[in-house]
């Protein structure tokens with residue numbers, strides 16, 4: 001579903017990604033782990049074509065997508081649930097969700113809203129509330145639902161557990177597990193929470209300062225204390 005080869009991205013003279021490769025098969029979930037500044041968000045933004053590529057290829061379902069626009073990537077069925085959730089705080093939850101189906105006929109958007117509400121039933125009674133009145137965990141749930149409103153075939157998630165309590169993280173985990181197993185959604189999950197990554201993915205890629213430092217079983221990150229500490233524990237860089 002997603003194949004990245006030799007990807008390089010830089011900000012001015014500063015390289016953010018160098019020679020990054022990654023594959024996610026259809027129906028698979030893969031995580032990308034790494035400390036702050038490792039290049040995880042840059043990778044997701046590059047996939048969405050929000051950043052120019054210096055080198056490398058991004059293929060989605062076999063198609064070379066390195067020159068497409070963001071809108072074309074979205075039309076290929078890729079959705080990003082961004083870092084920091086990025087809801088419109090002064091808009092209702094319903095309007096935030098409908099933005100996720102922007103460009104679709106309203107009949108289809110309404111049908112997708114029903115599907116999403118089937119996944120998160122408590123949202124129905126709270127659709128008219130402002131997104132800004134929701135807790136962090138509730139907002140993350142809405143952000144994930146918004147990314148599902150486009151009926152994606154590949155879902156990119158940027159640190160969905162960030163800043164949330166253990167209880168909220170458990171709710172996010174359950175929802176993503178449902179989306180993964182009942183809908184068979186293909187996912188690329190960026191996380192620093194190894195437990196969440198282990199619950200949702202079998203394979204992981206660890207980024208360290210813009211390069212792939214490790215590829216293998218996500219569960220091995222939970223065991224390999226040294227590796228986890230070196231790459232995730234905020235080791236001085």
Ligand SMILES: Nc1ncnc2c1ncn2[C@@H]1O[C@H](COP(=O)(O)OP(=O)(O)O)[C@@H](O)[C@H]1O
Pocket residue numbers: 011015016034035036037038039040041042043
């Ligand atoms: N818009 C930007 N302008 C300049 N540098 C950036 C920008 N975004 C990210 N970077 C730099 O690129 C590197 C990777 O950042 P990022 O992808 O956000 O890391 P992560 O998501 O893993 O924390 C960091 O060194 C960061 O400072």
Ligand SMILES: [Mg+2]
Pocket residue numbers: 040041042083158
């Ligand atoms: Mg980030």
